[in-house]
Structure formats: C-alpha cells, structure tokens
Amino acid sequence: MARYALVIGIDSNQAPLKSLSKTRGDAEAIAQVLQRDGGFEVQRLVGQVKRRDLEQAIERLLEQAQKQEALIYYTGHAFPLKKGFGKTEAFLATSNCTVSVDREQAVTQQAEGLSLNDLNAVLGEADLGNLVLLLDCCHSGYLLEKELLAQTFNSFSKKDYLAITACRSFEQAYAKRSDQHSLFTGAVLAGLSRDNADPKTQAVTGDRLFSFVYEQLKGTGQEAVRLSVGRPIEVVRFQVEPVTPQPIDETNPYQGLLAFTAETAKFFFGRDRVVQDLVAALSRSNFVPLIGASGSGKSSVVRAGLMPRLEELGWRVLEPIKPGTEPLETLRSQISSLYVGDVIAPPVADAYPRIPGDEPILLVVDQFEEIFTLCRNPAEQAKFIDLLLNLPESGRIKAVITMRADFFEACLAYPALTQAIQTNQVLLSRMAEAELEAAIVNPAKIQGMSLQPKLLTKILQDVEAEENCLPLLEFALQQLWEQRSGTELTFDAYRKLGGVTGALNAHAEEIYKQLAARKQENWAKRVLLRLVRTGEGTKDTRQRQAKIDLLAMGKDAGEKEAISLVITALVDGRLLVSDRIDGQDVIDLSHEALMLSWKRFVGWRESDRKTRRLVDKIEDAKREWQTHRKRQYLLDGRLLKDAKRLLKDKPEAVLGAKAFIQKSLRWRRSQLAGLLLVPTMVLGIPAESFWREETVKRDYDRIERLTDGNLGERAAVNNLAGGCWAEREHNQMFPYFRERIFGNCRSLRQAKLAKANLMDANLSGADLERANLSGADIEYANLSGAYLMNANLSGANLSANLSGAYLMNANLSGASLSTDLSGANLSGASLSASLNGANLRSANLSGASLSVNLNGADFHGANLRGAFLRRTVLTDADLRAKLSGANFSSANLRGANFHGANLRGARFTCFKYRLIDPSNSRTFRECPNLEDIKWNSQTIWQGIKGWENVANIPFALKKQLKLKNVK
Numbered sequence: 001m002a003r004y005a006l007v008i009g010i011d012s013n014q015a016p017l018k019s020l021s022k023t024r025g026d027a028e029a030i031a032q033v034l035q036r037d038g039g040f041e042v043q044r045l046v047g048q049v050k051r052r053d054l055e056q057a058i059e060r061l062l063e064q065a066q067k068q069e070a071l072i073y074y075t076g077h078a079f080p081l082k083k084g085f086g087k088t089e090a091f092l093a094t095s096n097c098t099v100s101v102d103r104e105q106a107v108t109q110q111a112e113g114l115s116l117n118d119l120n121a122v123l124g125e126a127d128l129g130n131l132v133l134l135l136d137c138c139h140s141g142y143l144l145e146k147e148l149l150a151q152t153f154n155s156f157s158k159k160d161y162l163a164i165t166a167c168r169s170f171e172q173a174y175a176k177r178s179d180q181h182s183l184f185t186g187a188v189l190a191g192l193s194r195d196n197a198d199p200k201t202q203a204v205t206g207d208r209l210f211s212f213v214y215e216q217l218k219g220t221g222q223e224a225v226r227l228s229v230g231r232p233i234e235v236v237r238f239q240v241e242p243v244t245p246q247p248i249d250e251t252n253p254y255q256g257l258l259a260f261t262a263e264t265a266k267f268f269f270g271r272d273r274v275v276q277d278l279v280a281a282l283s284r285s286n287f288v289p290l291i292g293a294s295g296s297g298k299s300s301v302v303r304a305g306l307m308p309r310l311e312e313l314g315w316r317v318l319e320p321i322k323p324g325t326e327p328l329e330t331l332r333s334q335i336s337s338l339y340v341g342d343v344i345a346p347p348v349a350d351a352y353p354r355i356p357g358d359e360p361i362l363l364v365v366d367q368f369e370e371i372f373t374l375c376r377n378p379a380e381q382a383k384f385i386d387l388l389l390n391l392p393e394s395g396r397i398k399a400v401i402t403m404r405a406d407f408f409e410a411c412l413a414y415p416a417l418t419q420a421i422q423t424n425q426v427l428l429s430r431m432a433e434a435e436l437e438a439a440i441v442n443p444a445k446i447q448g449m450s451l452q453p454k455l456l457t458k459i460l461q462d463v464e465a466e467e468n469c470l471p472l473l474e475f476a477l478q479q480l481w482e483q484r485s486g487t488e489l490t491f492d493a494y495r496k497l498g499g500v501t502g503a504l505n506a507h508a509e510e511i512y513k514q515l516a517a518r519k520q521e522n523w524a525k526r527v528l529l530r531l532v533r534t535g536e537g538t539k540d541t542r543q544r545q546a547k548i549d550l551l552a553m554g555k556d557a558g559e560k561e562a563i564s565l566v567i568t569a570l571v572d573g574r575l576l577v578s579d580r581i582d583g584q585d586v587i588d589l590s591h592e593a594l595m596l597s598w599k600r601f602v603g604w605r606e607s608d609r610k611t612r613r614l615v616d617k618i619e620d621a622k623r624e625w626q627t628h629r630k631r632q633y634l635l636d637g638r639l640l641k642d643a644k645r646l647l648k649d650k651p652e653a654v655l656g657a658k659a660f661i662q663k664s665l666r667w668r669r670s671q672l673a674g675l676l677l678v679p680t681m682v683l684g685i686p687a688e689s690f691w692r693e694e695t696v697k698r699d700y701d702r703i704e705r706l707t708d709g710n711l712g713e714r715a716a717v718n719n720l721a722g723g724c725w726a727e728r729e730h731n732q733m734f735p736y737f738r739e740r741i742f743g744n745c746r747s748l749r750q751a752k753l754a755k756a757n758l759m760d761a762n763l764s765g766a767d768l769e770r771a772n773l774s775g776a777d778i779e780y781a782n783l784s785g786a787y788l789m790n791a792n793l794s795g796a797n798l799s800a801n802l803s804g805a806y807l808m809n810a811n812l813s814g815a816s817l818s819t820d821l822s823g824a825n826l827s828g829a830s831l832s833a834s835l836n837g838a839n840l841r842s843a844n845l846s847g848a849s850l851s852v853n854l855n856g857a858d859f860h861g862a863n864l865r866g867a868f869l870r871r872t873v874l875t876d877a878d879l880r881a882k883l884s885g886a887n888f889s890s891a892n893l894r895g896a897n898f899h900g901a902n903l904r905g906a907r908f909t910c911f912k913y914r915l916i917d918p919s920n921s922r923t924f925r926e927c928p929n930l931e932d933i934k935w936n937s938q939t940i941w942q943g944i945k946g947w948e949n950v951a952n953i954p955f956a957l958k959k960q961l962k963l964k965n966v967k
Contacts, residue, residue: 004065005040006057007031010076012048012095016105022175023075026136026185030073033192037236040071051094051112058119062126071132071235072123075185078116078137079107080169090116090139090169130160130233132206136184138172160230162206164188164213167222174222184224187216194238201272202238207280209235211313214283228284232276248487253443256478256574257471257504257590259297260304262311267443268304270435271297275305277426278400282310282362285424286391286398289368291405292428294539294592295468298402299366301428306400310362320364323371324544325623327384334363353392361397363388368403372410373533373541376620385417406539431470436463440477444489449481455491462500469500471593476503501597508598511573515566523566525604526553526652531576531589532605534612540605542592543616547578547585552656557779611646615653618643622660635664659782666742696720696746703751713756717763720746724765728785754792764801774811 009027011020027046034040041064045057061070077093091097091113100109123131166173166184175182181189190196191212197204210226217224253267260268274290278301281288292298299320307317321334328348335348338355355361365388371381388399403411411417431439440459441451451459463473476497483493497503515524527550533543550567554560567587570576575594579586595601617639625633635643643661646654654661699716723743730738739745747767755775765785774794781800791810798812953963 002065003038003040003069003071004061005031005034005038005042005071005073006061007034007042007044007046008049008054008057008072008074008076009044009046010049010093010095011046013077013093014096014098016101017077017079017093017097017099020076020175022180022182022185026075026181027073029181029189030134030185033189033236034071034073037192037238038071039237048095050096051114054092054094054114058122062122062128065129066127068129069233070126070128070130071134073134073136075136075182078135078139079110079113080139081107081110081113088169092116092119092137128159130230131162132233132235133161133163134188135163136166136173136182136188138167139169160233162210162226162228162233164206164210164224164226166224168225171222174220183217183220183222184213187213187224190216192236197236197238198272198276200269203234203272204236205232205234205273205276205280207232207276207283211279211283228280232273232280248448249446251447252478252481253447254474254477254481255300256475257593258574258577259299262304262308265304265308266446268300268439269442270431270439271301271305273435274301274426274428275309278302278306279309279313281424281426282398282400285420286393286395287389287420287424288398288400289421289425290400290402290428291408291421291425292402293405293468294596295471296428296430297470298404298428302364302366302400302402307362307364310360315360315362316357317362318364320366322367322544323365323375323384325374325376325620326380326627327371327375328380328387331384331387348387349390352397353394355397358396360395363397363399365399365401368401369407369410369541370543372407374543377624382414385414389416389420404541430468433460433464436460440473443477444481449484449487449489451489452491455489455494458491458494459500466501469593471591472500472504472597475507475593476500479503479507504593504597505599507573508575508594509600511569511575512600515569518565520562520566520569523553523559523563524570527563527566527570527587528575528589528601529604529612531587532595532612533616534605534609536613540595542589542595544579544586544588547587549656550587553652555655611650611653614642614646615657618646618654618657618661622657625660631667634667635661636668640664640668669741696744703753713753714758714761717748717751717753717756717758718743718761720744721748721766722762724767725762725782725785727765 007027007030009023009025011023013019024046027044031042031044035042043057043061045053058072061072074092078090079093079099080088080090082088091110093099093113097113098111099107099113102108123133166182173182173184179186188209191209192204194202196208196212198208207228210224210228213224253264255264255267278288278290290298290302303320311317318334318337321330324330332348335351335355338357338361339351371384375381375384388401391397391399408421411421437456437460440456444451459473459476463469466472476494476499477489479497480489480494480503483497484490485493498506512521512524515521530545530550530553531542533541535541547564547567551560551563554563567576567578571578571587575590577588577590579588589595595605618635621633621635621639627633640661643654643657644665647658647661651658696719699719702716703713703720721744723739724745726733726738726742727745730742733741745765748771749767749769751768751771753771753773753776756773756777758773758776758778758781761778761781763786764782765787766783767787768791769787770790770792771788772792773796774792776793776796778800779797783798783800783802783805785804785806786802787806788810789806789808791807793807793810793812796812957963
C-alpha cells in the first residue's frame, strides 16, 4: 500500500496563547524520518496555519490515502474548554484561533480552534487502510477520554489504528530550552531510530514506538497515552542487512520436534510480528494468552522470541512452567524461587506483592491446557486460574500462557478466564510466505549452507497444502540437514525423505523396526500410549510420566530393563524427550505432531480407547490418593468395579496402579468384613487365636532356618508384618480384629534376613530395629514408615519405597538406594551407597555420614544440619535444604542447585584446628574453606546465606555472585 503523511507544526498564535519556538523544527525532523525511513509521501503544514488551511490539508490527506496507509503528526498548542453540565472539550489551536480566559487562565470561550471531537469523527469516517496519529500538545489525552473511546472503537473496529498522545488530558506537554526538540517529539525521534528497531526485521512498529516513548517520559511530569485497535502498524523500516553465508558450522540449526529456546533463538525466524504483539499486549495487561492450533509454534514464539526480547528490555524472565498434575505446587515452587536465603515465601497470593527487587517479572505457563487434561481436581483448577488472573495491579509481575485453540471450550466454565482471553488474547495465525521463507532459509545461511532454489519452492508448496505443520517442517529440515551434500540442502534428499508430511513417519518407522528386531516393539507401543491422554470429547493430548512409573509396567527386573532400553532408544531417536523435574526423570513425547503423523501411532491410539480412558481415570485417582493419603480418596463405586475387572482381565494395563487398586479393594472388604465377621469371630476367638499364634511361631522359625534368598523367608516376613500398614490407617480398631482383617503386624526386631529375597514385600510400618538385612534384595518393596533404627542394610538393593522410614544410625554402606526417601529419618546413619536420583525431600539427615553418589538427588526441605558429606558426589542435586553446619569437604557440586539454601556455619573443608584456650588442647573450631570444592557454571549458588563465614571463595564464584566484603 502507498503511504501518506501530514506533518503539522504551528508556531504562530494569538495572545494570550504564546508563540512556540520548537514546533517548526520538530515537524521538519519528523517529516524527514517519515520520508527517509518510512517511505511516506509527506505533506508539510508549518509556521502560520489557519483553521481553514488545516481542515483542507486533512481532507486532502484522507482523499489521497483511501484504502492506503496514513499518518498525522501535530505539534502546537491545545486547550480544554469547559462546557455545560461539567463537560469539557479539547481544541487544537490554529494561528487564527482566539480564546478568552478567566482569572485562573482557564479558557471560557474560543473561536477557530479545531475540535478534537470533530477530528476524531472525520478520521473515523475515512476509508483508510490504517492510521497512525501522533499529537504533541498539551491536554492531548482528551482525544482518548471515555466519551470518544466508544466512537473510536466503532469507527476503527475493522481497521488498524494507533493514536499516541504526548500527555494525559489534565497534563501539559513540555519542552526544555536546552533541548533541540520537545520532550515528546525527542522521544518519538529516538524511538524511530535504528537503535530501537527490531534486531531481526529492522522495523519499528507503533507498539514498539509507544513502549519506547512511554519509558523515556517517565519522571518528566507528562505521561504518554495510546489507543490501539487492530494489528500493529509498521511506522519505519530500515534496510535489513541480508543474512550472509558464514563459514560452515556443522551444528544442526533446525530443532525438529523440539521447541526453540533462548539458546537456539539465533535460528528462530519468521515470528517477529507476533512477538511485538505480545510485548504490546503485556504493556496493557497483566495476563496475556497466546492461542494457536497444535503445531503452530506457540512454545517457540514465547521461549525464543518473547523471553529474550523482554530480557533485553530489563525484565526478569522466569523459566517456563507447565501446570502438570499439581499446578498449585508447581506455581508455588516457581514463586518461591524468587525468595532467597532465609526468607520463606508466603502463600502465592500474598507472595506476589512482596517479591524482592523492582524489575518487571514475566511468568510463563506453557501448555496451559494441562490444567484441564492432567489436573483432575476442579477446585485446584479454579484456584490456579484465579492466581494467574489476579496478579497485582502494580504490573510488576505479568503472566503469558500458551494454549491450544481447541481448549477454548474448556475455558468457558470459568467466566473470568473467558473474559480475559477475549480481551487480551494474541492469536497465532499461519506464517506468511515471506516469514516461512525466512524460517527455512536463514538458519542454513547462518551455518554457511544454502538450499537449492527448487527445493525451497517445493517445501513452500508442501507447507501451503498442510494445516499447522511447522513441527513437521522443522523435523523434515532437521533430517535434511543431516543428509546435506557439500554446502547444499538438496531437492533429491528431500524427496527421498518423503517431504514435509512423510519425513517424521519414515523416521519413526525406522526406529520401530530397530526395536522390533530386538523383540521390544510391544514395550515401545505401551510406553508411547502411556504418554498420551486419551480424549473424551476432545482431541488426544500428550501427558508426561515419571520414568519410574513407566518402569513400573514391568513385572520383574528383566522387563524393567527392557523398558528402560526402549525409552533410551526413543529418546536417542528424538521421538521422546527426557527432563528432570523435582528430582526425578520425566519422559514426554517430543511433540503432539508425533501422534498425528506417525501412521502406526495413529492406529495404536484408535484401538481400545475405552480401556485407556479408564486407566487414565484410575491413574488420576491414584495421584489424588498419594497426595492426601486418606480413605475417601481410594477407589469406590463403579470405578472400583472397573479397576477390579481390568486387574483380572488386563493386568498389564494397570500394573503401575496394582497396589492402589488392591488397597482400595482391601478397604472395601474391610467395611463389609466389619459387619459380617464380628459375630463369627466372637464365637470362634479361642480356637482361631491359638491357631494364629502357632502360625506366627512357625513363621519366626522359618526366618531363623532359611537363608540365602530363599522365597520362604519372604512369605514368612509377609505373614508376620504384611498388615502393619493398617496400624496407621485403622488405629482405632481393636488389634485382634485388625490383624484378622488386614494381616499380622508382629515385630521383626533383630531378625536374621541377610541376603533375603524380599522383592515386592509389603513392610510398610514394620518394626525392623537392629534387623540384619545386609545384602538383601528389597527391590520394589514397600518400607514406607518402617522402623529401621540401627538396622544393617549394607549392600542391600533398596530400590524401594522408604518414604517416612526411620533409619537413624542404620548402616547403609554399599546399598543401592535409587528410591523414594522423602520424609525418612536418616539422622546418624552411615551411608556409603549409591543414591542416584533419590527423593530425599524433607528427610532428616542431621548428623548422618554420607560418602555417597547423590547425582540428581532431591533434598528440597531436607534437614542436613551437621551432616558429614566428605567426598560426596552431588552433581545436579537439588540442595534447597537446611544445611547449617554440614561438612562438604571435597564434595563434587557440579550443577548442584543451592537456591534458597542456608549455609550458615557450613564447613567446606576438613577440620583445621586452632587453640582458643591454651590450657585445653581439644578446643578448636572449624575453618570454612572452598578451595577443595568442585563446581562449575551450572552450579546454582544464588540465595545462599552465610558467605561471610566461608574462606577462600574462588574469584570466579565471587564474581558470579557479586560478593563483596567476604574472605
């Protein structure tokens, strides 16, 4: 479209209005920029300008710019005129305008001024492609007052319109004598310079201009105001330096099914307009939804486009979160990360306004639809949504969410969310051809490569024929890069790959064939289907799973090993991604496109959907029960009947929930048994009691006689302690009846269980004080809440559930503990073991001696006061814990997360003695020292308190943490 501009600068006025000295120069400077960098045909109207001249110039502009782009800039006087009933009208002062003023210099009458109401009306009636209006005058904000807003929105509802005024309606626009231009025009000129242009497009949009001007005028006594309708309007564009081929870099610039991130942002092209839309939307609202179809690239826009842009503008950008199954905990953890040291974050709603610092903060919620697909608790859904919608009015923290468009219907259940989406949404539409071409060609150019011309033409044709196929395009380009020839990506290689739509299917089939050759194809199918939530009334969606839950599909160690190998193969083949969240490995599909484009996977999803929906419901209930651990969260009614049927007919489908289903069945039976058994038991108690005690004696005898992994030991142990779990949940029940219904709970103190085979044994709550379990196989056993004080577990395979277990002074030397130890009491325990990935949340390890491998362990909230961690490997561990007085001598802390930890008094080296009392040679104190600690740039130290007590802090760490006045 052609571009036309009218630049007005009036410097000659009738008294009592003063003549202005800067307006002519301001207008000329704006005109030159619009001509040179904006491509506008500029009409100038400067100096002495009468009302009729001004009206004719506006009429001429609107006639020229029919269906074209138009811009009006005005600098001069403006004034408000009081009218009846408390109304006020604003006027632009022409050279022949006369005014009368009262004692307070308020205008009471005027003649020949141009009414802003009239200007607004005539602009609204014009048939323009788009319009930008810039007003540098006092009281210019009247144009945007409430009575004119309705007119403006109605007039421009189907057009693109932007009005920026120099000040609000009650403010004046200023100019300093020492400055060449007025405050507003000076800011506009700076905002239209190349320095403020988008780094990729070299364009300045109206929204980008306003953001710049607004910041420039802060603290000046006037505040820029804007009204924006429709899409962003480009004001100027500088010549883009073409992406010139660089020396060849072998790194693949295409991301396949993965989202672009800040680290790969240099390869991200084609979405600059959407990024600008998001920046503009954030200037208007605290909550901005980015809505698009699956495969439209929402995550990439936010991670590689918006987040780096806001960081450039001085924002603090938080790592994106996904709601998951526990969205409130996810959000709480994210907000808590903003609090450091000993400061404990209050509840989220109270935490928002008290976050330390003053920089603006961006909270990103990616895949917002998980609030509906993975979180099944309506109350938690509503609370999470409420916390996002009710961010502080100060605007310090703002939220952007990404959501699939087909989940808008689910949002209708929440009126406030629906309104926020309708008001603030940014829609992610299909990329224009030029944007697609940039996304395809430029990453290769950066790496020193090129595409054959006919290849580019073919790819564009293929993409045009498909809906929302950006992940497929990116995957095809990724594969094409790996099959490049010389310095070119070739048409022949693209054709062999199967094009945009065939490349992913062919790649997935090749990996499937490799797994089939190893007889592992069935596990591949089961793993992939577990990562899909089968839709009921909506499309299928992906759902992340903890790796340990996927491994639970295997019945024995051999099957679990096979599943692990399949997961590794699928991750290596880029069909799955592995992440570490809250101290455990989490597996996910690389992208939902895999579900739609791999034909075999499509067939799997369409088969037996009813069973998979039922399994999803059972898994949801299991997670709820694990969170609350109360009887009312156990299965009951129709769902329990369906679960029982699955357990019988298709046990492999619910293997991971088997214990939960059985527990639900036991509880249901106990309710019935309580009614049916009491009369019978009262009559038969003496004989039954004698028989029971004889059986207990035989089981104790079997434990004494059978050794070296004999299965008889496991049966005896289960007979003796398999009902201990019921003591916690049914502690009001008479012990005899409780044992009769749920099984015995007898002491296993000092039991000789060396090398015992206790795999899958239920020892929850069992008393194993001083028991000898050295070398025992306790894999997948339930030891939650078990009493293991002074027990010998050296060399045992403890890949079991030890949450809440009491392990004080236990011997765990050489034990394998890739397990759940959350809440366990390990105070005083001696651990010389493997704890890779262990969950030690809230565990008590005070005084424990750990000389172990704790790669990736989760210590969040654990008590490590006084623990001895000499030479402990803590790579990637989460150490947000109580660490006062802990000894980290020679520990490996590469990648460890200390965020929020308290290290006051922590010891970082071996003891160094110093006599304090010469008469007492035993008196000494530790000398904290960091000289022996291994750490790297990925080790997160921020938030630690007590650096003033630590000696020999490396210079690089001091610099990283900006530590001052420390040793």
